[in-house]
Amino acid sequence: MTRTHALLFLCVLPPLLLAGASAWRTLPDPPPYRDLNKNGKMDVYEDASQSVEKRVDDLLRQMTLEEKAGLLFINGARINDDGSLDDRPGQGPFAFAPQAARLILEHRMNHINVWAVPGKRALATWYNNIQKLAEEKTRLGIPVTVASDPRNAFSEALFAVAANDFSQWPEQLGFAAIGDEALMRQHGDMARQEYLAVGIREALHPMADLATEPRWPRVSGTFGEDAQLSSRLVKAYILGFQGTTLGPEGVACMTKHFTGGGPQKEGLDPHFEFQKGQVYPGNNFQYHLIPFEGAFAAHTAAIMPYYGVPKGQTKEDVAFAYNKEIITGLLREKYKYDGVVCTDWGLVTDAHMGPVVWPARAWGAEQLSEEERVLKIIDAGVDQFGGEQCTHHVVNLVMHGKLPMARVDVSARRLLRQKFVLGLFDNPYVDVEKAVQTVGKEEFKQAGAVAQRRSITLLKNDKVKGRKTLPLAIGKLKLYVRNVDRETAARYGTVVNRPEEADIAIIRLRTPWYAVKTDNPMAKLFHHGDLDFKGAEKDSILALLKHVPTVVDLYIDRPAVIPEINAAARALVANYGASDAALLDVLFGKARPEGKLPFELPSSMEAVRQQKEDLPHDSAKPLYPFGFGLQY
Secondary structure, three states: OOHHHHHHHHHHHHHHHHHOOHHHHHOOOOOOOOOOOOOOOOOHHHOOOOOHHHHHHHHHHHOOHHHHHHHOEEEEEEOOOOOOOOOOOOOHHHOOOOEHHHHHHHOOOOEEEEOOOOOHHHHHHHHHHHHHHHHHHOOOOOOOEEEEOOOOEOOOOOOOOOOOOOOOEOOHHHHHHHOOHHHHHHHHHHHHHHHHHHOEEEEOOOEOOOOOOOOOOOHHHOOOOOHHHHHHHHHHHHHHHHOOOOOOOOOEEEEEEEOOOOOEHHHOOOOOOOOOEEOOOOOOHHHHHHHHHHHHHOOOOEEEEOOOEEOOOOOOOOOHHHOHHHHHHHHHHHOOOOOEEEEEEOOOOOEEEOOEEEOOOOOOOOOOOHHHHHHHHHHHOOOEEEOOOOHHHHHHHHHOOOOOHHHHHHHHHHHHHHHHHOOOOOOOOOOHHHHHHHOOOHHHHHHHHHHHHHHOEEEEEOEEOOEEOOOOOOOOOEEEEEOOOHHHHOOOOEEOOOHHHOOEEEEEEEOOOOOOOOOOOOHHHOOOOOOEOOHHHHHHHHHHHHHOOEEEEEEOOOOOEOHHHHHHOOEEEEEOOOOHHHHHHHHOOOOOOOOOOOOOEOOOHHHHHHOOOOOOOOOOOOOEOOOOOEOO
8 A cells, every 4th residue: 555545545534434334335446556756646657647758757857867877777686595685695606796786776776687596486586576675765666677688598508598497498599490480489479478477577689690600609699690581580589579569568678789799700709808809801791780670670679789899890990889880870870779779798897706807898998997988888879888887987977067968868768768668667576476387387398398399400311221210219229328318318218338239329419619718717618619529529429420320419509510420420410409308309200300500510620710700601512501401
């Protein structure tokens, strides 16, 4: 009951007692609203019957400079295993992240992204707790927008948060392998329902980047190398999350990374100082814009530029988010985009990770102070700073006349508009029990499992004595398995301990990667480097393939170079995030492989080195071309 409701109740109570029970039935209820600023009356921004623009206008008039500055930042927060807001020490890889309460109360922020979470109940409980904190302990009660990287991919790629309780689907590459826009939209809709249930209202995805440089560590998050296919799937993906019109039942998508992060020099990623620029030796900059045009057609709620410098594409060689020609000239003016633009994480301040300092990704603007970086990014046309909480810089810039308040209002308006459209001001809370029932619902899990199977791509299927190797016969073979769960495999045949005892071997491999030489612990987690197996690992694989007929399954988060393995394997399949059960169902014919390669598989590392980073389909004599895939 709000304060106004309570006063109204006390005023009408005496006459009600005199009039009798019938008066209770006839008295109209007062108009419901949430007294967010605690002034005892309904302000325009609290009135759900008012237009979004009127509500934004009213709230902006009431906001202080510090509150507007808080809107312009989003950073990650850690979550306690019980969903509480106690400021206990953090655990695990995200222990460095602050508690949400600090961001809300000390920095007046109301956008938070979540990384690792202990479970769906804890996430939903935490979400309600931060909304309650924002409503009760801040002056205007602005609700919190919670954002997340992908949570529904089966694999645990660096930027796809382990699914845990959520339904498990293939990565974006898997949807590209299937190429079904209706399935893509269905996935978006089901993931939307899971996100909505626990309070995640902004998806920091999809990736519209193109995998034209096969060594890039983030290939797994893309829809492959073909711009037209990517554009169609990006559009369907966003429509699944947002609907045709974003509203209270939708999840806002932040499409990334404008103008396309794929063409990285030698595949090195600009998260780190050893690679600051993207290159376009094929003069193919425009090609990388095509997937974003699909995002604009679906009215993506937000856009995220990448870290790198688009070398030679603009008058000033500075990173995308610092680049006014890119953000204002191209995105705002050419494409007429008026949604939120948010930087990637950590463009302003250095990150201190124990004894290691991770420099801010201020490529091309390293010489600027933190405050000057903030000003340059805003001047470029950006609205929000990802992975930052240095709100004081915006305050200081305005106070010293370097940044007009009117410019702050432009970005604050975009960010507030999104909150109102999502319905957060009217009801930001979730039903925890409903969240537990919705996330990982059997219908969603089954749909994800089917998609995993459909995405598997059959590349080779040799004949032996007139019969193709796959599908295998269930229950009739002795199986030797490597990197496959033995209990799962036992449902399909008799699992033996030694290759020489087996009728056939089934092994699962991953595209190789080799850590770069750096002190940065995060850089060592990125899958950089060559794409071919080497040394003892390669010898061990080939020895098995020569000793026993073998089916090789390859997880290709990047295009692997496997000519010798391909030659020696009896059958070869590729996956993009699939369980052992999904793989074995396909190998034994309970499901059919439908996938087509979303990129080429090169024939050698020399061919990879000769490719131009910005061109698709340009590997000389590929082992398997783009779009290749056999069927039973």
